[in-house]
Amino acid sequence: MPTILAIESSCDETSAAVCVDGQILSNFIANQTVHEQYGGVVPELASRAHMQHIVPVVDAALAQAFPTLQTPGERLQKLDAIAFTQAPGLIGSLLVGTQFAKSLSLSLNRPLIAVHHMQAHVLANLIGEERPTFPFLCLTVSGGHTQIVLARSPLDLEVIGETIDDAAGEAFDKSAKLLGLPYPGGPLIDKYAQEGNPLAFKFAEPQIPELNFSFSGLKTSVLYFLQKQEPGFIQENLADICASVQHTIISILLRKLKKAVQQTGVRQVCIAGGVSANSGLRKALQEAGAKHGWKTFIPKFEYCTDNAAMIAITAYHKYQAGQFSELSVGPTARAEW
Ligand code: KG4
Ligand code: ZN
Numbered sequence: 001m002p003t004i005l006a007i008e009s010s011c012d013e014t015s016a017a018v019c020v021d022g023q024i025l026s027n028f029i030a031n032q033t034v035h036e037q038y039g040g041v042v043p044e045l046a047s048r049a050h051m052q053h054i055v056p057v058v059d060a061a062l063a064q065a066f067p068t069l070q071t072p073g074e075r076l077q078k079l080d081a082i083a084f085t086q087a088p089g090l091i092g093s094l095l096v097g098t099q100f101a102k103s104l105s106l107s108l109n110r111p112l113i114a115v116h117h118m119q120a121h122v123l124a125n126l127i128g129e130e131r132p133t134f135p136f137l138c139l140t141v142s143g144g145h146t147q148i149v150l151a152r153s154p155l156d157l158e159v160i161g162e163t164i165d166d167a168a169g170e171a172f173d174k175s176a177k178l179l180g181l182p183y184p185g186g187p188l189i190d191k192y193a194q195e196g197n198p199l200a201f202k203f204a205e206p207q208i209p210e211l212n213f214s215f216s217g218l219k220t221s222v223l224y225f226l227q228k229q230e231p232g233f234i235q236e237n238l239a240d241i242c243a244s245v246q247h248t249i250i251s252i253l254l255r256k257l258k259k260a261v262q263q264t265g266v267r268q269v270c271i272a273g274g275v276s277a278n279s280g281l282r283k284a285l286q287e288a289g290a291k292h293g294w295k296t297f298i299p300k301f302e303y304c305t306d307n308a309a310m311i312a313i314t315a316y317h318k319y320q321a322g323q324f325s326e327l328s329v330g331p332t333a334r335a336e337w
Contacts, residue, residue, distance in 0.1 A: 003080050004079065006312035007082075007101050014049070019309070020065075080319070081105075081110055125299055132270055135266050137269050137270065139272070143169035143170060162212060166214075196238075199244070200237070271299075285298065
């Protein structure tokens with residue numbers, strides 16, 4: 001019955017979660033609003049905000065998990081292991097969580113578990129009652145990554161397709177920026193798209209081989225399209241443009257997902273990552289599931305975007321397998337799978 005504290009600090013969310021025997025008892029997330037005015041995450045500011053947030057966030061996660069224990073010291077004594085996101089991410093952000101986890105591991109004399117952020121996004125699907133059995137496919141779509149993963153077991157995950165340039169989240173955010181929407185624009189495109197016609201405007205879909213994706217052409221295509229229009233066009237057609245951009249991104253994603261099902265014969269299909277919060281993608285996945293006979297899974301919203309619960313569930317499986325890290329371990333910005 002391992003009790004694990006997990007810390008996530010790879011980008012601009014500081015999060016801590018406690019998991020007992022694979023059950024999530026708490027999952028606290030502090031968002032950083034400081035980046036909005038700059039139109040993207042500013043690494044230096046992200047590190048500083050992690051420094052401010054990490055103690056209160058860890059405190060809150062422990063307090064919710066062990067409500068009958070009075071002091072932080074008593075709560076910390078309940079832990080069997082400390083887990084943290086080791087890669088990939090912004091190095092200054094990763095350093096804060098890594099050092100905090102290592103210090104706790106050293107002072108409490110408990111094992112340390114290093115977790116890969118992208119593997120954790122996939123395993124977020126194992127949180128809760130409704131979960132896939134192995135093998136399953138997972139489309140992981142976030143601000144930094146777009147991957148199709150074949151999961152054979154919790155610790156046997158293979159990337160079978162990925163983006164060759166921008167991530168799906170970047171396609172949302174960069175298109176939103178061209179429309180004059182603030183960062184991160186993905187949720188706003190989702191919101192306006194709900195009132196618009198997805199077939200109003202047509203944007204080119206790239207022809208990329210195998211199970212890989214490309215999204216950089218979409219941004220250029222939206223840019224050229226907007227440059228040709230009269231002043232006031234965006235304001236008058238915002239919902240239709242958003243719906244059409246979203247429709248194109250979802251169509252690119254679903255086409256490759258269908259191909260992955262055909263190639264692997266695996267019919268349990270999950271999504272994960274920040275973009276899996278998109279209402280159009282969630283609907284499209286369910287419709288594709290109904291049409292093609294797939295069993296589909298979507299994590300709860302709080303486990304889609306960056307969170308420590310997914311780090312905790314991954315750490316639980318690594319604990320069972322005896323996969324611990326040395327105290328000399330450090331973060332890496334880019335990590336091979
Ligand atoms: O997984 P995540 O929280 O952080 C990364 O690891 O990147 O993903 C953030 C990305 C951003 O690009 C954001 O715009 C996008 O997820 N996103 C959405 C929605 N909610 C978040 N994109 C489209 N529709 C949404 N509802
Ligand atoms: Zn992420």
